[in-house]
Amino acid sequence: MTQRAPIRVGIMGFGQTGRQIFELASRSDDIEVVAIADIGKPEILHYLLCSEVEQPERHRLEGNFLVNERCRARLMEIDRPAEMPWDIFGVDIVIDSTGKYREREFMASHLQNGAPRVLLRTLPADHIDRIVIPGLNADSVSVDDRMISAGSATTSALALLLSSLGDRFAIECGSMTTIHAFTSDQALQDYAGSDFRRSRSAAKNIIPNTHEASLWLGHILPAFDGKILTSALNVPVQEGCLLDVNLIMRDADVEVEQINEAMRAAAARHPDIIGVVEDPIVSSDVIGNPLSLLFDAKGTIKAGANTVKTLSWYENLGHAARLLDVVRLYHALDQQQEAA
Structure with missing residues (x-):
């Protein structure tokens, strides 16, 4: 049986939520974080991650890559969505976990730079396609959604x-x-x-x-x-x-x-x-x-x-885990559309 390719995720912002998303993804069997945008230096981001996970030895820093048995994520010293070239990483979705870029214009920058979808970890600042709360309204999602929030x-x-x-x-x-x-x-x-x-x-x-x-x-x-x-x-x-x-x-x-x-x-x-x-x-x-x-x-x-x-x-x-649930939800929709 052919093994399905993992969901390729990009993360903008490697604060607490970004690190939790990365750690959870590294222990999953279906999600791979391929790129991380953050203004922090790679060695400091690696240090912060290792300071708060149960098995810090799982995560290695190899040049500008954060590596474990599941992920090999390129660390990009970038602060704003408009600067991040998501297209070169082939991401399926970007999670903006900065908490700063909640307006449509910033979400549009992610899309213009190659992200098929962008998912906010916060509530939005203005109108977007969907706010998705797993366990509540997951059946309302559409394959056409591009700007999404998982609430807070x-x-x-x-x-x-x-x-x-x-x-x-x-x-x-x-x-x-x-x-x-x-x-x-x-x-x-x-x-x-x-x-x-x-x-x-x-x-x-x-x-x-x-x-x-x-x-x-x-x-x-x-x-x-x-x-x-x-x-x-x-x-x-x-x-x-x-x-x-x-x-x-x-x-x-x-x-x-x-x-x-x-x-x-x-x-x-x-x-x-x-x-x-x-x-x-x-x-x-x-x-x-x-x-x-x-x-x-x-x-x-x-x-x-x-x-x-x-x-x-x-x-x-719990919120970091639900963000990945939303990622899986939209990936399943895309697969259903491809199979149709």
């Missing part, structure tokens, strides 16, 4: 929670606050930036922040369009995030155990994406978890007649 770790967790509960209960409205690990664009010391609060030290403050999930939720879950307010608190932990969601239920008879049972059923339907934890865990316990949503059954509370509060955990590794 927070958006995916929220959408999966709302969909799982919305299938069982009528939800009038709600609010979400993500208690979020600090991010690489925050200053570790007080430093004047474009936002007052985000100019304060990420290492010693809880910093209130906005979150864009509410702006795009209607594109993913039309039934919740305009019904959910979203915000964030960036806190001084490096990894591990908590989703705090308050929902107003139409039916006052909905009880805590019914909510928990609905989430257990959702986890049974999507065991690789959703989980339920019955133990009293904390944020460090979720580090390394590849799920998009880990529902905390002990955190469910009912207040008054109609308000239900839920807690769920997630971390960035």
Whole structure:
């Protein structure tokens, strides 16, 4: 039997998400990372990768190539999409994991330089072809999609929670606050930036922040369009995030155990994406978890007649895994078209 060629992936941005994507791909049997664009020097990128994986000896630096038993990826010291010649690497898709180039013009640069598709690890800044959340709307994708987003770790967790509960209960409205690990664009010391609060030290403050999930939720879950307010608190932990969601239920008879049972059923339907934890865990316990949503059954509370509060955990590794799920999804569509 002829072995199928691997999916050839390019990565723009070799920060935490880019490194996680590379590590996951290197342990897969169907994805090969062939090129990485990042402004960092190759020896530093290799050093950072090896500092956070379980088996650093698997990854070698050979000149300008990052090599392991699965991938031989060319490292390109490039900062902007318009500078990266994807056509010479024969990529099937590019994952832009920078978090910076969210506008259509930058996504178009990837396409113009030879990428058949570009997949954002973040929410987009303007209209694109599709936002895809595995486990939720994967059946909506089209082979004609070129500019795609996989949402964000927070958006995916929220959408999966709302969909799982919305299938069982009528939800009038709600609010979400993500208690979020600090991010690489925050200053570790007080430093004047474009936002007052985000100019304060990420290492010693809880910093209130906005979150864009509410702006795009209607594109993913039309039934919740305009019904959910979203915000964030960036806190001084490096990894591990908590989703705090308050929902107003139409039916006052909905009880805590019914909510928990609905989430257990959702986890049974999507065991690789959703989980339920019955133990009293904390944020460090979720580090390394590849799920998009880990529902905390002990955190469910009912207040008054109609308000239900839920807690769920997630971390960035789960989002990196879902990005590769989206890559596989579009590759399967392309193969179906070729076979037709």
